[in-house]
Amino acid sequence: MNKKSWLTGLLIIILSCIAVLVRMYYVNTLMTEVNISEDIYNAAKVSIDTNGLKTAFADGIRIESFYICNLYLAFLIFGNFTVAGVYLNILYQVLTIILVYILLRNLTNRFIGFAGSLILAIFPIYIESLSEVTMFHMQLLIAAFVCTVVDLIVCLIFRRHAVKIDSNTEQTPNPLLPDVAAEKNQPDESMSILPDTSMKEIRYDDLEDNKVQYIENPLPVPKRREHKEMDYAFEPTGKDDDYDVSDMTGKDYFDIE
Numbered sequence: 082m083n084k085k086s087w088l089t090g091l092l093i094i095i096l097s098c099i100a101v102l103v104r105m106y107y108v109n110t111l112m113t114e115v116n117i118s119e120d121i122y123n124a125a126k127v128s129i130d131t132n133g134l135k136t137a138f139a140d141g142i143r144i145e146s147f148y149i150c151n152l153y154l155a156f157l158i159f160g161n162f163t164v165a166g167v168y169l170n171i172l173y174q175v176l177t178i179i180l181v182y183i184l185l186r187n188l189t190n191r192f193i194g195f196a197g198s199l200i201l202a203i204f205p206i207y208i209e210s211l212s213e214v215t216m217f218h219m220q221l222l223i224a225a226f227v228c229t230v231v232d233l234i235v236c237l238i239f240r241r242h243a244v245k246i247d248s249n250t251e252q253t254p255n256p257l258l259p260d261v262a263a264e265k266n267q268p269d270e271s272m273s274i275l276p277d278t279s280m281k282e283i284r285y286d287d288l289e290d291n292k293v294q295y296i297e298n299p300l301p302v303p304k305r306r307e308h309k310e311m312d313y314a315f316e317p318t319g320k321d322d323d324y325d326v327s328d329m330t331g332k333d334y335f336d337i338e
Contacts, residue, residue, distance in 0.1 A: 117214035166214030173218035180225040
């Protein structure tokens with residue numbers, strides 16, 4: 082399992098437990114009275130009297146019709162419209178808090194989303210609204226659901242667009258850089274074999290063989306200069322090569338005349 086998915090699931094479970102425990106504590110210890118909307122009560126009671134939910138959709142499909150259906154199903158469990166409305170509000174609030182967490186997580190990160198939804202879960206005014214059995218909590222849940230769906234769709238579009246850009250970038254090689262895969266699988270054609278320019282022994286015979294043979298110049302040219310050599314006027318014998326050295330006793334080398 083992905084580590085991030087596991088952490089997200091854990092935060093949702095912790096957030097749901099905190100929201101439920103705070104609301105159960107408020108209902109059992111701090112709630113003094115419950116106000117139920119008269120229109121909702123009468124519509125739900127009519128559904129009970131007619132033994133069905135057909136009357137809830139008599140005026141068409143509306144948000145109020147869905148709320149009456151949910152209240153009717155909760156009534157079948159708890160046996161009282163007031164108690165059913167309170168626990169139905171708890172369910173709506175917990176689902177709304179989870180959707181707010183998902184929305185904030187997609188917009189920022191999971192920790193900021195957890196902090197924002199936790200503030201909503203323990204917000205006193207929001208908790209005290211449990212005593213009002215109206216469609217407010219259901220409408221708030223629908224609004225949070227719509228915002229979350231729109232946010233998920235936008236994030237999905239941007240992610241696909243980013244993946245498409247990355248794939249196009251990978252398919253277009255950089256002309257300044259060699260293709261690494263091509264280097265591993267096959268040699269690069271642009272790289273030619275260079276001749277050996279290292280130092281090696283030069284032989285005289287090789288120079289004579291490779292010497293360029295020029296043709297004789299047919300035009301008149303100046304007379305070639307005769308080769309001359311310079312030598313000594315006399316041959317040194319070795320006995321007259323020494324210089325006389327004066328007696329330097331008591332003198333300095335700077336005193337030589």
